[in-house]
Amino acid sequence: MEIHIGNRIADIQLISKDGNNVVLSIDGKEFEIDVVMAENGSCSILHDGKSFNAQLIRQEDGKTYQVDTHMSSFKVNIVDSQAKYLQMRKKTSETPEDKIASPMAGKVISIPVTKGQEVKAGDVLIIVEAMKMQNSYKASSNGTVKEILVQEGDTINSNQVLITLDLFKE
Structure with missing residues (x-):
């Protein structure tokens, strides 16, 4: 997920969790931490070998937190896969795109189109699983599939181009 x-902007992925022991990847670097959360939002x-304490205050939208530490205070916004997908769909609905890219790392589940196939706006071009959610990426306008740059089962990176299109002039 993306954290602002x-x-x-940090790309954070949960690698493993065993009780209070958590392994996270932050911008590709692994961290092993021990986290204890209290009911009042306090976090240790x-x-x-270093101890850090913070107070997490959840905002009304449920994805924004005010984080207060001993030395500073800052706002943290969590952008999960669904929010990123909606942002990407909004962007593609405003401007036709000739490239399909996943906004986050994941795994290619299905590619229901073939190279050279004619597609219409709204047709599903590829299905990617990210953060245990499947996201269908659709054509934003009519065209043909120019290139398919991945295969089913491939692990993909954030913003990696997956499919390119030749868009029809409307």
């Missing part, structure tokens, strides 16, 4: 902390984190 002020102007910084132990990493490399």
